[in-house]
Amino acid sequence: MGKTLAQKLWEQHLVDRIRGRDLLYIDLHLVHELSPQAFGGLDIRGLPVRRPAATVATMDHNVPTGDRSAPLRDPLAAAQLDLLRRNCATHGVPLFGLGSHRQGIVHVLGPETGLTRPGITVACGDSHTATHGALGALAFGIGTSQVEQVLATQCLLVNPLRQLAVEVDGALPVGVTPKDLALTVVRLLGFGGATGYAVEYRGAAVRALSVEGRLTLCNMSAEAGARVGLIAPDDTTLAYVRERRFAPIDEAWREAERDWRALRTDGDAAFDRVVSLRADEIEPTVTWGTTPAMSVPVGGRVPKPEESPNGNQAEQALDYMGLVGGERIVDLRLDRVFIGSCTNSRIEDLRMAANVLDGRKVAHGVKAMVVPGSVPVKIQAEQEGLDEVFRRAGFEWREPGCSLCLGMNEDVAERGERIASTSNRNFEGRQGAGARTHLVSPAMAAAAAVTGHFVDVREV
Amino acid sequence: MEPVLWVRGRMMPLVRDDVDTDQIMPKQFLSRVERDGFGEFVFHEWRRDPEFVFNDPRFSGARILVAGSNFGSGSSREHAVWGLQQYGFDAVVAPSFSDIFTGNCAQAGVVPAVVPPELCRSLQAAAERDPDSGVELDLTTMRVMWTGGSGTFHLDDQVREVLLHGLDDVALVLGQLDVITQYERARPAWMPHLDVSVVPGAAVGPDAGTTP
Numbered sequence: 001m002g003k004t005l006a007q008k009l010w011e012q013h014l015v016d017r018i019r020g021r022d023l024l025y026i027d028l029h030l031v032h033e034l035s036p037q038a039f040g041g042l043d044i045r046g047l048p049v050r051r052p053a054a055t056v057a058t059m060d061h062n063v064p065t066g067d068r069s070a071p072l073r074d075p076l077a078a079a080q081l082d083l084l085r086r087n088c089a090t091h092g093v094p095l096f097g098l099g100s101h102r103q104g105i106v107h108v109l110g111p112e113t114g115l116t117r118p119g120i121t122v123a124c125g126d127s128h129t130a131t132h133g134a135l136g137a138l139a140f141g142i143g144t145s146q147v148e149q150v151l152a153t154q155c156l157l158v159n160p161l162r163q164l165a166v167e168v169d170g171a172l173p174v175g176v177t178p179k180d181l182a183l184t185v186v187r188l189l190g191f192g193g194a195t196g197y198a199v200e201y202r203g204a205a206v207r208a209l210s211v212e213g214r215l216t217l218c219n220m221s222a223e224a225g226a227r228v229g230l231i232a233p234d235d236t237t238l239a240y241v242r243e244r245r246f247a248p249i250d251e252a253w254r255e256a257e258r259d260w261r262a263l264r265t266d267g268d269a270a271f272d273r274v275v276s277l278r279a280d281e282i283e284p285t286v287t288w289g290t291t292p293a294m295s296v297p298v299g300g301r302v303p304k305p306e307e308s309p310n311g312n313q314a315e316q317a318l319d320y321m322g323l324v325g326g327e328r329i330v331d332l333r334l335d336r337v338f339i340g341s342c343t344n345s346r347i348e349d350l351r352m353a354a355n356v357l358d359g360r361k362v363a364h365g366v367k368a369m370v371v372p373g374s375v376p377v378k379i380q381a382e383q384e385g386l387d388e389v390f391r392r393a394g395f396e397w398r399e400p401g402c403s404l405c406l407g408m409n410e411d412v413a414e415r416g417e418r419i420a421s422t423s424n425r426n427f428e429g430r431q432g433a434g435a436r437t438h439l440v441s442p443a444m445a446a447a448a449a450v451t452g453h454f455v456d457v458r459e460v
Numbered sequence: 461m462e463p464v465l466w467v468r469g470r471m472m473p474l475v476r477d478d479v480d481t482d483q484i485m486p487k488q489f490l491s492r493v494e495r496d497g498f499g500e501f502v503f504h505e506w507r508r509d510p511e512f513v514f515n516d517p518r519f520s521g522a523r524i525l526v527a528g529s530n531f532g533s534g535s536s537r538e539h540a541v542w543g544l545q546q547y548g549f550d551a552v553v554a555p556s557f558s559d560i561f562t563g564n565c566a567q568a569g570v571v572p573a574v575v576p577p578e579l580c581r582s583l584q585a586a587a588e589r590d591p592d593s594g595v596e597l598d599l600t601t602m603r604v605m606w607t608g609g610s611g612t613f614h615l616d617d618q619v620r621e622v623l624l625h626g627l628d629d630v631a632l633v634l635g636q637l638d639v640i641t642q643y644e645r646a647r648p649a650w651m652p653h654l655d656v657s658v659v660p661g662a663a664v665g666p667d668a669g670t671t672p
Binding site: 015016018019020021023025027028034036037040041045047052053054056061062074076077079080083092093094115116117119120125126127141142143144145146148149152153154155157159191192195196222225227246248251252253255256259291310313316406407408425427428429430433 | 476477478480482483486487488490491492493494495505529530533534535536537538539541556557558559560563564567568616617618621627629630632633634636637639640643644647648649650651652653654655656
């Protein structure tokens with residue numbers, strides 16, 4: 001019987017079996033400032049980083065996005081960043097830290113530099129590592145202890161995953177974005193509904209996505225509970241990778257191209273589960289609750305508790321969100337708009353938002369910010385004049401990082417504020433204690449910013 | 461890590477599904493570079509509510525948290541498991557857990573025991589009825605026993621193996637270095653490789669390159 005893409009990649013990276021678990025080789029280990037305890041563990045054991053040249057660090061979660069010429073105001077953040085610098089220096093790990101022209105969100109940096117590429121395994125101490133699967137890589141989000149394991153051994157002990165296919169046929173309508181597709185998939189699978197699975201996204205609508213759109217889609221595999229999400233590499237993928245700074249060249253590229261074109265699920269491979277949907281039926285989507293699966297089309301209403309499968313949970317969510325159920329989504333007024341995060345901070349996302357904003361102004365009373373995913377994204381956007389479009393509209397144009405997606409740095413929303421956010425999690429307190437997050441696409445966020453409430457971007 | 465053969469203690473019921481790690485360990489504590497001292501920050505926001513179960517003195521000193529489905533979802537932060545453990549929990553019982561949370565539990569020596577939803581509700585009811593009554597999870601027999609009943613819990617085979625034998629995964633993998641080295645010799649030439657000494661723009665130390 002044939003094999004799925006994830007199974008093939010798994011087998012290609014299988015080094016050994018140890019006491020019931022598979023030992024996979026990790027080709028690329030991405031590191032950020034939140035796992036200092038992993039380096040601490042190495043030090044206690046007296047071990048080096050086994051493959052510093054396959055380990056790449058950046059600073060994203062805890063960096064300021066305002067003026068970077070001044071010293072950091074948060075002493076804990078400063079100490080954490082400094083520790084990453086020292087750990088990278090000690091172990092010879094390349095670091096694209098603050099001040100580097102490649103600094104950025106780890107899941108933006110990997111693909112953008114060409115370090116992430118088809119056919120490899122990726123590990124990173126972050127649940128959104130599935131993002132890298134968009135290029136046809138097998139990418140695992142891991143905890144700190146496993147970061148230590150990969151630093152020490154360049155391998156990861158893992159349990160086999162079940163195989164789930166998400167088939168998206170048809171084509172996304174105009175004004176409907178990869179984010180809307182991702183939110184719809186999460187609603188279909190359920191929050192945690194793909195736990196234990198590797199998700200392969202397939203079908204005409206997926207093949208039609210740009211690499212950036214695919215990154216958005218794979219990114220939110222985490223919200224369905226999947227550790228791994230991926231898309232078979234094709235011409236679109238290869239064209240994207242080829243022009244990256246650290247992509248293979250010459251003979252290595254020719255070999256890579258040959259190998260990568262063979263990376264696909266066999267026709268007779270069996271998935272453990274298949275979920276199908278039609279892209280034509282997807283609409284601009286807005287979350288109303290406190291899990292990413294609690295979403296409705298923008299033309300819809302916030303469900304009442306009795307309309308939800310889990311009434312108690314819906315009631316808790318509504319209570320936190322300051323809603324009762326039955327409200328029209330377009331009647332929800334906003335205090336803040338955030339465009340950024342590993343889901344939606346790439347150049348196409350910024351273009352999409354700027355396109356909606358062009359010539360318009362942010363509504364009175366709405367605080368709006370854009371946080372590009374990386375320094376290269378920021379520079380490119382500035383070359384295209386997007387920063388001016390955002391600034392003229394009344395957005396703050398900031399420095400790259402995770403920022404208000406998780407509010408670790410100074411970018412924190414206030415209690416009771418309602419936010420249209422292009423990030424991936426609307427959990428309680430995620431963007432600030434008591435802050436109320438609605439997840440949307442960059443286009444929908446921009447439209448909401450100018451009207452002061454949610455609106456169908458197709459009608460703006 | 462010490463082997464975990466069984467866990468015994470009083471229960472604390474947390475009747476809620478989809479508890480994510482942002483709730484268990486809010487982001488403001490992830491700036492800490494230590495591995496200990498997280499116990500006091502567990503459920504920091506929810507503990508502001510006097511009605512929250514962590515503020516109920518009847519359950520103080522509980523060693524087993526009986527939670528809802530999809531517990532530990534969201535962020536991969538292992539700090540969530542450290543916090544629960546350092547607060548005093550040796551096990552979490554729930555109908556389901558997120559993958560990464562389960563793995564993090566195994567690494568820390570916390571038991572992520574999976575039980576059917578009905579059994580979970582029975583345990584929560586038992587704790588409510590008699591907060592002083594205990595429960596025992598036996599990892600050898602995979603039985604859960606409490607005053608008034610018993611049942612079976614489930615652990616992923618490999619998680620169970622790690623806990624029962626107190627395995628240190630790093631040491632385990634280091635024992636296979638020759639196999640790893642052999643694997644490395646046959647890798648294709650197109651694999652990512654970024655040597656700090658030859659690649660411009662990749663710098664170590666505070667003076668990371670600023671020119672493209």
